[in-house]
Amino acid sequence: MTYISNNPGLAARAIESLKSVYDPELGLNVVDLGLIYQLDFDESNRTVYVQMTLTTRFCPMGDSITMGVRQAMEMAFLGYAIDLQLSFEPPWTSALISEEGKKQLGR
Amino acid sequence: MTTPSTSNPAQKTTSWKSVTPFYGYAALSFLFLTILLLFSTDALKGHFFQPRILALTHLATLGWGTMIILGASHQLIPVMVDGSVYSERLARASFWVTGIGIPILVCSFWHFTTNWPMQLGAVLVLTGISIFLINVLMSIPANKPPSIQIYFLATAACWLFLTALAGALLAFNFTYPIFSRPHLHYLRLHAHMGLGGWFLLLVIGVGSRLIPMFMISKYTNDRLLWWVYGLINLSLILFITDGFITGISTRSFVYLLLGFSGVLLFANYCYKAWRKRIRKKLEVPMQFAMVAVGLLILPLIAASMLIFQILTENQFAIRLTIVYGSLFLLGWMTALILGMTFKTLPFIIWNKVYFGLTGKKAAPSPKDMVNARLLQWQMAFYFPALILFELGILFSNGYLIKSGASLFLLTAIVYNVNVGALLMHKIKPGSNK
Numbered sequence: 297m298t299y300i301s302n303n304p305g306l307a308a309r310a311i312e313s314l315k316s317v318y319d320p321e322l323g324l325n326v327v328d329l330g331l332i333y334q335l336d337f338d339e340s341n342r343t344v345y346v347q348m349t350l351t352t353r354f355c356p357m358g359d360s361i362t363m364g365v366r367q368a369m370e371m372a373f374l375g376y377a378i379d380l381q382l383s384f385e386p387p388w389t390s391a392l393i394s395e396e397g398k399k400q401l402g403r
Numbered sequence: 404m405t406t407p408s409t410s411n412p413a414q415k416t417t418s419w420k421s422v423t424p425f426y427g428y429a430a431l432s433f434l435f436l437t438i439l440l441l442f443s444t445d446a447l448k449g450h451f452f453q454p455r456i457l458a459l460t461h462l463a464t465l466g467w468g469t470m471i472i473l474g475a476s477h478q479l480i481p482v483m484v485d486g487s488v489y490s491e492r493l494a495r496a497s498f499w500v501t502g503i504g505i506p507i508l509v510c511s512f513w514h515f516t517t518n519w520p521m522q523l524g525a526v527l528v529l530t531g532i533s534i535f536l537i538n539v540l541m542s543i544p545a546n547k548p549p550s551i552q553i554y555f556l557a558t559a560a561c562w563l564f565l566t567a568l569a570g571a572l573l574a575f576n577f578t579y580p581i582f583s584r585p586h587l588h589y590l591r592l593h594a595h596m597g598l599g600g601w602f603l604l605l606v607i608g609v610g611s612r613l614i615p616m617f618m619i620s621k622y623t624n625d626r627l628l629w630w631v632y633g634l635i636n637l638s639l640i641l642f643i644t645d646g647f648i649t650g651i652s653t654r655s656f657v658y659l660l661l662g663f664s665g666v667l668l669f670a671n672y673c674y675k676a677w678r679k680r681i682r683k684k685l686e687v688p689m690q691f692a693m694v695a696v697g698l699l700i701l702p703l704i705a706a707s708m709l710i711f712q713i714l715t716e717n718q719f720a721i722r723l724t725i726v727y728g729s730l731f732l733l734g735w736m737t738a739l740i741l742g743m744t745f746k747t748l749p750f751i752i753w754n755k756v757y758f759g760l761t762g763k764k765a766a767p768s769p770k771d772m773v774n775a776r777l778l779q780w781q782m783a784f785y786f787p788a789l790i791l792f793e794l795g796i797l798f799s800n801g802y803l804i805k806s807g808a809s810l811f812l813l814t815a816i817v818y819n820v821n822v823g824a825l826l827m828h829k830i831k832p833g834s835n836k
Contacts, residue, residue, distance in 0.1 A: 320753060320768050322619070322682070352616065354481035356416045356750050360758050390619050390681050401619060401682045 298392055301335040306373075310335050310344065313372035317364040320357055324400055326365060330392025333383055343377045344369055349388045358382075417477050417487075419755040421494040423826055425474025426748055428502055429740070430822040432466030437815040440792075440808040444801045451724045452587055458512035463732045464597055465505045465528060469563070471740055472605060473497065473535055475747050476556070479609055480542050482616075483552045489541035493534050501531025508574075517577035525574035529567040536564045551628045555608020558636065562600025569593040588650060592643050598731055599639045599662060603699075606739060607631060607669050610692070614673055617689060617746065618680035627672055634665030655710045663703050670696055686770060687778045691742020698738050702730040725796050733811070734789055741781060741818060745773045752828050772828055777821045784814040 301307035314332060315325045326332060326348070334347035346369060350358045362380060369378045393401070439459055440447075446455035477494045481487055488494060504527025511521035539560040543553055570593055576582050582589055611628050614620075638661035645654055673696050685693065705727040712720035749769035757766040792807025794800070 318768075320757075320766070321617075321750065321770075323768055352482060353485050354416065354487075356478070356482070356754065358416070360754060363758075390621055393619075393681065398681055 298330055299332045299335055303337045306337045307335045310369060310372055313368045314365060317361065317368050319361060322401065324397050326361065328394040328397030328400070330388065330394065342375060343379055344373050346378065346380045347383050348380070349383055351388050353384055416481050416754070417494070418491055419751045421491045422474050422478045422751055424498050425470050426744065426822060427826055429467050429471035429474065430819045432462055432470060434815045434819050436462045436467055437808065437812040441805065441812055444804045447725060447796055447804050448799045448801065450721050451728070452590065454512055454515040456725070458509050460728065461512055462509045466509065468602060468732065468736050468740065470501070471744065473501070475743070476605070478747060478751060480539065483556050483609065483612060484543055486542060486544045489538050493538040497531045497534040497538065500527055500534060504528035504531060521574045521577065525571040529571045532563055532567040536560045551625050551632065552608050552612045554632060555604050555611070559601050559605035559608060562596050562604060566593060566597040566601055569596060592646050595639065595642060599635060602736055604635060611672065614692070615676040618676060619682045620676040620680040622676040622679040624672060627668055631665045631669045634661050634668070638662035638665065651710060651713045653714065656707065659703070659706055659710065666699055666703060687775070687782065688742040688746040691738055691782070695735055695739035695742065699735045701734055702727055705730055722796060722799060726793060729796065730793060733792065738785070741785060744822065745778060748822065748825050749773055752825050756828055756830060772825060774821050774824060777817050781814055781817045781821070784810050784817060788814055
C-alpha cells in the first residue's frame with residue numbers, strides 16, 4: 297500500500313470500503329490500482345480527507361471513479377463530511393499497482 | 404459538520420451527445436458500403452477511375468473511416484491534449500455538415516453527376532472538416548509545451564483539411580478546368596494526403612497513447628515517435644511535391660521507403676509496449692488492433708509493386724491499384740475500427756448510462772456491455788472476407804470478389820447489431836441493488 301494516513305485504524309476501515317470501488321476499464325479496485333495517496337481524519341470536525349489520483353488526468357472514467365470513492369466513504373463514515381482532492385503530483389504510474397493488483401491483471 | 408467538497412483538477416470529458424452520432428453514422432456507412440460492394444463486382448474488375456469505384460472509395464474513406472475517427476477524436480482529444488475539447492457545439496456542427504455532404508458526394512460519384520451536386524457535396528465535406536480542424540487547433544493548450552501526440556493529432560487534422568481542399572478543387576475541375584494535367588495525375592496525390600497524412604498519422608498518434616495505456620505498459624519512447632512522425636511526413640511531402648511536378652518515378656521508391664521505415668518503427672514501438680505490458684490477457688478488440696498494425700505491411704508491399712508496375716507501364720498496375728487501396732481501407736483501417744470501436748464506444752455509453760451509480764448500484768464493466776459472441780462472429784467473418792476479396796481482385800475473379808463481399812456484408816451486419824445494442828443500452832431492470 298502506498299497511501300499515508302494520520303490514523304491507521306480508521307484508514308484500514310476506509311481501505312476496506314474503497315476496495316469495493318473499481319476502475320471499470322481495468323476491473324481493478326482503486327486501492328490495488330494505487331490511486332489512493334492519502335487518508336486523513338479530523339474527528340473533531342467529523343471530516344475525512346481523501347487525496348487520490350487517476351491513471352491519466354483526462355481519464356474518461358475519472359468523474360465516475362471519484363464519485364464511487366465519495367459514495368464508498370460516505371457509507372463507511374456515516375455523518376462525516378468527505379473532502380476529496382485529486383492530485384497529479386506525483387502522476388500515477390504502473391509502479392503504484394500493488395502486487396495483488398499485478399497478479400489480477402496478469403491473469 | 405463541514406461542507407463536503409471535491410477539488411477536481413481533472414476536467415470534463417466530451418459529452419456522449421457530441422460523439423455517438425459519429426459512431427452510428429459510420430456503422431451505417433459500413434453497412435451501405437458492403438451492400439454496394441456486393442453489387443459492384445464488374446466495376447471492381449475494371450479500372451479504378453470510374454464512377455462506382457470513386458463512390459465506394461469515398462463512402463469508405465469519409466462515411467466509414469473519417470466519421471468514426473472524427474467521433475473518436477472528439478472523445479480522445481482530452482486524453483491527447485490534457486485539456487477539454489474547445490467547443491462541443493463545433494463538434495456537433497462538424498457532424499451535421501460533413502454528414503450531409505458525404506451522401507451527396509457519394510451519390511454524385513455513383514451517378515457521375517459532375518456539376519452542382521458533386522460541388523455541393525465537396526464543399527459541405529470541406530466545411531465540416533474545416534470546423535473539425537479549428538476545433539482541434541483551438542483545443543491545444545497554449546500554456547504548456549505540446550506532446551508528440553498533439554503534433555500527430557494537429558498535423559493529421561491539417562492533412563485532412565488539405566485532402567478535402569484538393570478533393571473539392573478536383574470536383575470543380577470537372578466543370579471549370581483548374582488544373583492543367585489530367586485528373587488522374589492529381590488523384591493519387593489527393594488519395595495519399597488522406598491515406599498517409601490523415602488516417603496513418605492520426606492512428607499512430609492516438610495509438611501511441613492508447614496502446615500502452617490499455618495494456619498498462621511501462622514502455623514509452625518519445626524519441627522513436629518523433630522519428631516516426633518525421634519519416635512519414637517527409638515521405639508524404641516529397642511524394643506529393645515530386646508527384647505534382649513530375650509524377651511517379653524511380654524516386655517514388657525512396658519516398659515509399661521513408662514512409663515504410665516510419666511504419667516499421669511504430670510497429671516496433673507497439674511490440675515493445677506489448678512486451679512490457681502488465682495486463683497480460685489481450686481482449687478481442689485489442690487483438691484486432693494489434694493485427695491491424697501488422698496488416699499495414701500489406702498495402703505498403705502492394706505500393707512498392709505498384710510503383711514498379713507503373714514505371715514498366717504494365718496493365719496489371721490498374722488491378723494492383725484497387726488491391727493497394729482496398730488493403731489499406733478494407734484491411735488495415737477496417738480491422739482497426741472493428742476492434743477499437745468496442746474499446747472506445749462502451750466507455751462513452753457506460754458514462755452515459757451508469758455515471759453516478761458507481762458504488763450504489765451493480766453496474767457491468769464497459770467490456771461486459773459488448774456482446775462477446777457477436778465480436779467472435781465478426782472476427783470469423785472479417786478475415787476470410789478480406790482474403791477472398793483481395794484474391795478476387797488480384798486474379799480478377801468475380802466469384803471470389805462476391806464471396807468476399809458477402810462475408811464483408813455479414814461482418815457489417817454483426818458489427819451494426821453490436822454497435823446498435825450499445826447505442827441503445829439501458830440499465831437492466833432489477834440491477835439497482
